[in-house]
Amino acid sequence: MSVRPAPEPPVRLTRWEQRTELPLFAVSLLFLTGYAVRVLAPHSAQPWHDIALLLVWSSWPVFLADYAVRVRLSGLGARFVHVHWLDTLVLLLPLLRPLRVVKVYSAVQQRYGRPRRDLYARVMTYAGLAAGLLGFSAALAVYHLEHTAPGASIRTFGDAVWWACATLTTVGYGDAAPVTFWGRTVAAGLMACGLALLGAVTGSFSSWLIQVFAREDEKRPPGRGQHRGGRF
Structure with missing residues (x-):
């Protein structure tokens, strides 16, 4: 019995991912920076605590909007949650976004035309x-x-x-x-x-x-x- 190859993602979804991986990685670094300041800076360090909190909470709507666009472009509907479980997990726990580094690395290679x-x-x-x-x-x-x-x-x-x-x-x-x-x-x-x-x-x-x-x-x-x- 032959095994069917995994279906290729839609072209629009692939293009969206190529265009947004680097900006989203930058947003994830801002999230990580804000979280680090909230955790490591003393409570008396104002206004840095408030700025860090703003960075953390303003990053989530960006991740949520990207997730919604991916769901729509994939054409999978509710099945997107199970098929792209890593994207779902990263949305819930943005500290896990480093697991998507491989896509960021590929996006950098393609954008600057460097040999793989x-x-x-x-x-x-x-x-x-x-x-x-x-x-x-x-x-x-x-x-x-x-x-x-x-x-x-x-x-x-x-x-x-x-x-x-x-x-x-x-x-x-x-x-x-x-x-x-x-x-x-x-x-x-x-x-x-x-x-x-x-x-x-x-x-x-x-x-x-x-x-x-x-x-x-x-x-x-x-x-x-x-x-x-x-x-x-």
């Missing part, structure tokens, strides 16, 4: 960017949720960054760990993303090394130990 890198370089670039942005976002969220919780081991943003690095790399020293329900929920999501990203980087790097060594073996001249005229 090979598969291994693209995978490692995407995974590196996504891991950095996701780690920073998770550190902010966990610090926000944990630093005032009773019995918390994550008291400073530095603790949160250390925890995010240990979680993303699957090291898990255990010296810093979330104790609240929502903090552990963020940790579970970061663990899953960390395993996926680390596996992608490790697999791509290993495949690249094998490919390089295979090319070197092909270019290497015959050695003295090779079979010549029936003798070794």
